Amino acid sequence: MPELPEVEVVRRGLEDHVVGRHVTRARITGVRVARRHDAGPEDLAARLHDVTVTAASRRGKYLWLALDGEDALIVHLGMSGQMLVEPADAPLEKHCHARFDFSDDGPQLRFVDQRTFGGLALSPLRPDGIPESVAHIAPDPFEPAYDQAAVVRRMKQRDSAVKRALLDQTLVSGIGNIYADEALWRAQVHGERLCSSLTKPTLARILDHAHDVMAEALGQGGTSFDALYVNVNGASGYFDRSLHAYGRAGTQCDRCGTIMRREQFMNRSSFSCPVCQPRPRRRSPS
């Protein structure tokens, strides 16, 4: 499930294999892949004809290819999206929804997505280099624009659960269910604790851990549990061998040995240690 480190691995692959090349033809074949492109799939394909890719950029889980005009091709991988660079005669994947051909007759770029939560869209690039359709997303912890003190201040005034805040991409971007659980385990905080009940240093520590765990995952090529996530060459990451919380229900906590638990939160699974991360006391009825 691509979160920031996995998307960054894909961005680097695109930087190496696609930037500088000239698109001669784009085929949009999936019925849902262009649903966030307001003008529709035909318009998207037409406007991707005869353009040069000048950069591959990212904010949080959003990825985009800057084109030589004033637009960027926004790529979101959703749950299962892949950007694959492959020979044009490679067998077509079952869930391939878009294909790009280049003037150098080199390998094709393909967008493959089994669960179709991902998608492609064109959006104007703003002067600050961020596409309009990504402007509502907050900077991620690896950007110069990231202001952790400001994020801590905004979190401190929220009465919602801290895990919910970590997953809110308009507060800080790039963190998904896996790295949220890892950061909370490292910080020894239960995800249902209210932001407002935590001290600013604790909130800062959680964000520091989120940064660190994503940096470590990136160093290992990202996290993957199955064949759904691969980089542009088709290789998977290995960080899942280093997870302490996510998916660890029923196994011993790496810190204290207690059996890890799984709980439902926000209609998703959350993994934590009952001893290191005690549940908050129930909110007093008001």
Add this chain to the structure above:
DNA sequence: CTTTTCTCCTGTATGC
């Protein structure tokens, strides 16, 4: 306005 819930999708695993 802010915050929370619902919904989109398909392959894999599990249970009867």
Add this chain to the structure above:
DNA sequence: TGCATACAGGAGAAAA
């Protein structure tokens, strides 16, 4: 064996 069900979850629309 076959069918039904649960599960995975990012993000935006809809609801509260």
